[in-house]
Amino acid sequence: MNIALIAHDNKKSEMIDFTIAYSYILKKHKLFATGTTGTRINEATKMDIHLVKSGPLGGDQQIGAMIAENKMDLVIFFRDPLTAQPHEPDIIALMRLCDVYKVPLTTNIGGAEVLIRALESGFFQWREIIHTDDNREGNK
């Protein structure tokens, strides 16, 4: 599965803790991340991560484009709900595309714990069906 890892600055240490704790699951998958988040995760875990640009420089939109192309299976996005972000429209667009394409999205560590364990337990196999279904709603 392709997994996106994104965290706002005040949530980056939480993301590091999360990826260290679940590296035994995450390393079995293809990981993508916005620039700063991915660099920090790589430094802490040594996992291979495909980096896109930093969020404020278009990284959220790059992840969004992957969602629109059916190339993302799970988005783990630790948002900071207490700090205004200059690229808020990009963030909303990313989350909207998750809804358009029915891609599982969590915006906090509580949901991430549940989804990562679901992934490990095989609850994401339906994504493989979607990958082969050209007639899904989002492609119309």
Ligand SMILES: O=C(CO)COP(=O)(O)O
């Ligand atoms: O801003 C972000 C998500 O909206 C994250 O970007 P960085 O990982 O580059 O900090």
